[in-house]
Amino acid sequence: MAILQVIDVTKVYEGKVTNRALNQLSFEVEKGEFLAVMGPSGSGKTTLLNLISTIDKPTSGEIIFNGTKPHLFNKTELAYFRRRELGFIFQDFNLLPMLTVEENIVLPLTLDNQPVSLMEERVNTLAEKLGLMGVLTKRPDELSGGQAQRVAIARALIHEPAIILADEPTGNLDSHNSREVLELLSKINKERNATIIMVTHDPIAASFCDRVLFIKDGEYFNEIYRDDRRQTFFQRILNVLSLLGGRVGDLSSIRLP
């Protein structure tokens, strides 16, 4: 069953220069799926993520979430929806510097006014799983990049959201930490059956997913599914990217002048 349905979504930014960021984009995400969204800069990835996060509204089209339509909610309902149903992972972690690691992790639950015992229980479980036990009382500025992103992942998981949205989660990490974070995400995806939508530039990151959706200039371009071996999946991703990069006609050999 589809947990998220994006139906004919168009987003136009009105301003001094009108800009059509998304154009009639449609796709579905199944429960428990790990989806990567790829595309060149300016293809509308971030706009798409903002629309799914409900902090922006589509100009036309619908986003249906587990049967509900968040764009019909008022502002307060939307805030409650986000804090319960969505988890966020950002490129630059966006941990709040004045809170300790532990406080950063429990923040979504405190906002939702959950009992302290529940928060402590979940923090301990998550911290153990993510290897954060030793740093719980530290502040974000005392952490390494990998640790900081793991804290952010813990924050995105603690309230057990329906969908986790990740915006270039490995963009600020070295290869070792990137790998660790991606393995962690796919582990969470399998163990908890969590739905993850990840926007990325990085084909290696995308190769950890079940499916890669390519968009170009705000429109659906292509999608490919994972096969048994990551190597070949990675290769296929690269192939699509090379098509994405230039004009399609450049590489077509059948066309005659």
Place this chain on the structure above:
Amino acid sequence: MTFHQFAYRNVIRNFRIYAAFFMASFFSVFVFFIYSMIMFHPEIDEGYLGNVPIGGLVFAEIILVVFSWFFIFYSMKAFLEARAKEFAILLHLGMEKRQLSRLIFLETTLIGTLSIACGILFGYAFTKFFFMIVREILMLDQLPLYFKWEPFVLTAAVYFSAFVIISIISINFSPERKIIDLLKWYHFVNINDHFSKKRAILAVILLAIGYVLALLTNRVNFYPFVVLIPILITIGTYFFFTDSTSYFVHYMKERKSFSWKKSRMLSIAEQTLIMKNNGKMFFVVTMVSAAAFLCVGLLAALSSYTSKYDQLNPLGLIYKGHIDNPYERAHIRSILNELELKGLSYHLTRFEVKKQTSSYTNYEVEVFRESDINSLLFSYGYPMVRLDSGEGMFIPYSEEAIKKLSKRTVHTVLKENNVPISINQVYPELIFPSSIVSPNAIIISDEDFLRLKKPYSGYPHVEPGYHLFAFDIPQWLEAQDVGLSIYKEVQKEYEKERYGLPFYFENAGLNYSFVLSTYALFTLVGLLVAAVFLLAAGSFIYFKIHTNLDSEKRKFDVLKRMGIADSEIKRLVTTQLFPQFFLPWGVAMVHSLFAFLALQNILKDIANISIVKEIIFAFSFIILLQVIYFYLIRWRYIAHVKN
């Protein structure tokens, strides 16, 4: 585009960013200039303007200068901090550190020059208005607007040098930071929440001791206390803001069931940062506002004292002497002569007051004769006293005493002459100022008075009574020079340890002129200091908030994405701003409250005047101002972080 043009365009096109700094400087210049105009006024005669010594004003100006230097320095630092990212881009593009310093220097002098010019211009425009107020306060005949170069040059020189020196200092002494840190908001926030538990507790103890001492202040221990209390309070306040507040926030954080609730966790964590980073500034704001509150409160108290002066001192001149005072004739004659010479109408009542022992208390009472009192009351235009034999009436020594004594009935016998008196009423107005009559003064009928033949039992060791010459002068203000030589003798005697003269003299007009000139000086200086201090205290907070606005915005962006409702943002901003607005002022208010309580103790002894009403009025006004300011800032703040 030359380098100068770049600096110029920076300032002119981004004036919104510079506006806060400009306004702060402009206002200091404005106030300073207006007061300089008074200092150099041609009407000033031998250092006095009317009755007010200009020296006091000079002193206030010096305080103002020192303070405004500090103030400009602080706003400059906050301002540079707020623009750190802009500087980082310039450095990134390859600007030398030396060039950056020059840029900042040029910009500061440009803003400085602008604010000096505007300050002086507006200052001169408002000087006439200010002179009108001063003329009213000082009761001068005229205080014309004038044009001399001194105030202009003084103001320009003081502030121009301030801007130059401060810009050089703040450029060269600002901590070196890496470009990369300047570009990232994340590393900006300096987190350091260490505090010492010992100092936290010490602060509370010091403040408590200071407050208790303030409550115990009276006329005897006034001088040691007046030195000791401010020292205790200053140190206590300092540690209070550097350690106690952090300790308290830490304590709240430890209680998870309290702090891990809704947005409370965020506000509390935010306070850690605010208290630690701004502790020193809060200390300064607190001390400065406490001083300003004290000024405002004193003004209110003094103005109520002067307005009541007429009531408290109904007599123009009073001469009091022993029964065998050898100077009596000569003094009275000279006073009468002076009054005639001035052409002032007067009504003289001569009292013969006898001391007797009351059987009721076994202490002395001062006995006045009904017909003497009536003669004075007639001249006041007050209702007369009608007493039968055996009846008595209290003479009130203060307004409170009227209420207190009206419910009392005393049956007593004047022991020396065995005259029974029942006292069951009090005269409903003040007849004499409190310094003249004793708290035990009564009026009895003429018949009974004539029966007082035997003198007071303490005689001859104690005076058996005195003569009182009460001059009721309708135009008492004009009689301030009458009896000046006698007054000087009395003043001289007062400086000795024992008062040995057989006479005492009081001139209400002269006293009033002293009170008035003190009041006027206080008003002028107090208004100046209070205005600048209050403004500065507010601006400090404003600058601090302005500096952190960008990282704040970033923080709220994250929170909004994570699902924080608008109403929660509002609440969060309120709880975040509230302590920094009201904690320093609240502490300052408590400080000045205790200062007033101490003052009340002393003033009660001196003038018998209650200042509670005035203080409450002054404080409510200040609180109202602060609340308005708070909502103004909160409104701007929410608007900024929301979009």
